[in-house]
Amino acid sequence: MKELQGKNVVLCVTGSIAAYKAADLVSRLRKRGAEVYVIMTRSACEFITPLTMETMSNHPVVSDMFARTASWEVEHISLAKRADVFVIAPATANIIGKAAHGIADDMATTTLLATRAPLVVAPAMNTGMYENPVVQQNMEILKARGAVFVDPADGHLACGDSGRGKLADVARIEQAIADAATTHDCDGLSVLVTAGPTREALDPVRFLSNHSTGKMGYALAARAHARGAKVTLVSGPTALEAPAGVTFVPVVSALDMREAVMSRLQGQDIVIKAAAVGDYRPAQQAQDKMKKKDGEMSVALVRNPDILAEIGQNKREGQTVCGFSMETRDLLENSRAKLEKKNCDLMVANNLKVAGAGFAHDTNVATLLYRDGRVEPVELMQKDALADIVLDRLLALRRGN
Numbered sequence: 001m002k003e004l005q006g007k008n009v010v011l012c013v014t015g016s017i018a019a020y021k022a023a024d025l026v027s028r029l030r031k032r033g034a035e036v037y038v039i040m041t042r043s044a045c046e047f048i049t050p051l052t053m054e055t056m057s058n059h060p061v062v063s064d065m066f067a068r069t070a071s072w073e074v075e076h077i078s079l080a081k082r083a084d085v086f087v088i089a090p091a092t093a094n095i096i097g098k099a100a101h102g103i104a105d106d107m108a109t110t111t112l113l114a115t116r117a118p119l120v121v122a123p124a125m126n127t128g129m130y131e132n133p134v135v136q137q138n139m140e141i142l143k144a145r146g147a148v149f150v151d152p153a154d155g156h157l158a159c160g161d162s163g164r165g166k167l168a169d170v171a172r173i174e175q176a177i178a179d180a181a182t183t184h185d186c187d188g189l190s191v192l193v194t195a196g197p198t199r200e201a202l203d204p205v206r207f208l209s210n211h212s213t214g215k216m217g218y219a220l221a222a223r224a225h226a227r228g229a230k231v232t233l234v235s236g237p238t239a240l241e242a243p244a245g246v247t248f249v250p251v252v253s254a255l256d257m258r259e260a261v262m263s264r265l266q267g268q269d270i271v272i273k274a275a276a277v278g279d280y281r282p283a284q285q286a287q288d289k290m291k292k293k294d295g296e297m298s299v300a301l302v303r304n305p306d307i308l309a310e311i312g313q314n315k316r317e318g319q320t321v322c323g324f325s326m327e328t329r330d331l332l333e334n335s336r337a338k339l340e341k342k343n344c345d346l347m348v349a350n351n352l353k354v355a356g357a358g359f360a361h362d363t364n365v366a367t368l369l370y371r372d373g374r375v376e377p378v379e380l381m382q383k384d385a386l387a388d389i390v391l392d393r394l395l396a397l398r399r400g401n
Contacts, residue, residue, distance in 0.1 A: 003384070005033030007181045010083040010115070012108045013053065015043020016090035017158040018124040018167035023048065025089060026056040028174045034181075037079055039063065039108045041095070062107055080114035085180045088112075089150075090124035090167045093135045099147075100138035118180040119147040122173045127163030150176045172244060175222075179245075184228030185395060191229040192268040193221040194261060194275035194307075196236035198254045202299065203286035211359040212276035214238035216324070219387040220272050221246050227391060232268070234260045236275060254278050254304035261307055265314060270394055272322045273308045274348075276359075280304060312343030320394050322346045328353055331367065332375065339369050345397050346370060348390060356380045368393060 009029055013022045026036045038053040040063045050061035062079065080086075088095060088108075095108065099121075104110040112119070121142065129135060130152060139149060150173050155166040167173075195217020199207040214235055221233040222243035231246040234257060242248035249264075251257045254277045265271065280301040290297075308323050315321055323344040325335035328351065335349035347369040352358040357365040357380075364386050368376040378389060 003032060003178055003388070004029060004181055007034045007084045008082045009034045009036045009177060009181070010039065010079050010086050010111065010117070011036055011057075012039045012041070012086070012088045012091075012095070012112065013044040013048070014041045014088065014090060014092045014095045014108065015047065016092050016124040016167070017047060018090040019044050019047040021167055021170055022089060023052055023056050024170050025173055026053065028170065029177065030057070032174070032178060034177075035059070037062070037082065039079065039111060041106060041108050043092075064107065077114055080111050080117075083115050083117035085120060085177050086112060086115050086117045087120045087122075087173075087177055089120070089122035089173050091121045093123075093125050093129045093132070093138075096121065096123065096135060096142065097138050100141040119145075120150065120173070120176050120180050121147055122150040122168050122176075123152050123165070124167035125152075125165050126157060127161055127165045130165040148176055148180055175226075175244065179226040182226045186224055186227040186229035186391065189229045189269045190232070190267055191221075191224045191270045191272065192232045192234065192261065192264060193217050193224065193272045194234045194257060194277075195221065196238040196240075197276050198236045198257055198278045198304075199252050200254065200278050200281035200304070201285050202282050203288065203290045205289045208278060208281070210276050210278065212236070212238075213360050214240050214275075215360070215362065216364060216383050216387070217272075217274035218243060219384040220274055220390065223384055223387040224270075224272075224391060229270075232264060234264075234275070236277075254281060254307070258305050258307050258310070262310065262314070265311060266316060268319065270320045270322070270398075271311055272390070272394075273311065274324045276326065277307055278304055306342070308338075308344070309342045315343060320345050320398050322348065322390065322394055325349045326358065327351055332369070335367070335369055339371065344371075346390070346393060348386075370397075 029036050036057045038057050038061045053061045098109045104113045150168045153166045154164050156162050196214030197210045197212040199209045201207045218240050221231050225231045225245045233246045234249045249260045283300040283302045321344045325338050327334050331351045335347050339347040349367045350357050354365050356363040364383050365380045366378045
């Protein structure tokens with residue numbers, strides 16, 4: 001998804017050995033649609049060349065505050081105004097200290113002092129420096145002013161020490177930038193999302209499940225958080241990493257998921273039920289592995305609770321509920337019946353037989369159904385793009401639109 005399309009990111013690269021990772025960060029941001037303008041300190045130029053960053057960004061690199069340029073612009077003011085997000089990555093203890101105390105003695109710090117854009121900072125330094133009370137105090141000063149810090153990782157450092165101070169994974173920095181560039185239209189809202197499959201145990205070895213990977217639900221949780229919501233993600237077993245910043249509640253069975261959801265239901269403003277919950281579970285779970293025998297075997301199944309229907313029955317005033325419907329035939333008829341029976345405000349319907357839709361894909365094709373009878377087809381797109389559309393529609397419903 002190109003959620004940074006039309007956004008300008010000003011990236012300040014400072015004198016850390018991790019400066020080489022800034023090239024990867026620029027590449028990732030451009031793939032998301034951003035225009036990236038790079039400022040390099042003199043120390044940063046000792047670790048990675050401006051030519052590298054110019055090639056990656058497709059824009060001239062600015063490093064010398066007094067350099068003569070072909071166009072007449074006050075460069076630091078121009079970049080400060082252009083920025084939708086200002087990023088310092090990697091950020092040394094030196095620039096963090098300067099930023100905290102308003103020192104402006106080079107292109108990076110003068111531009112930072114002039115911008116009104118959100119600030120994202122990714123520190124990278126020796127463990128002793130990072131843990132120094134002065135550095136910690138300087139970071140707290142910037143956080144109090146609204147700066148977002150992408151905390152460094154623990155690991156082996158270039159100086160030979162091991163500990164905290166290693167630049168955070170570039171994907172985490174990339175996501176923090178995307179979040180900072182996103183309009184926070186979900187501020188103040190609590191959103192609960194369910195995702196993934198459930199597993200219903202037959203014995204200690206085997207279980208009944210489905211092909212859900214959780215990608216749609218995780219995308220919804222990530223985008224809701226990026227837009228300012230307080231997000232709880234209740235997820236069955238998946239191979240995905242929980243989105244940063246969300247409250248993650250792992251579950252296994254349908255009964256586990258019901259308990260996790262219903263115990264948190266009343267505190268939610270929006271509930272999005274994207275999980276593929278098993279409709280049935282074995283009537284009896286064998287305590288030992290069931291051994292293979294001659295002939296056929298049958299397993300008695302009992303109904304699992306209908307979590308979405310229970311949510312609809314217990315929906316409080318002001319609460320907005322969205323369900324997902326996966327069908328292989330009669331998509332609109334079956335999904336409309338589900339919308340009404342389970343008292344949802346919005347139903348996102350998928351046909352498993354449509355190319356690019358359904359389980360395991362990064363894309364989805366959907367039809368949105370509303371209580372007033374409206375039907376809104378949504379073309380093939382990335383799941384995070386669909387997540388934003390679903391959130392847009394839920395917010396509109398809450399506003400009465």
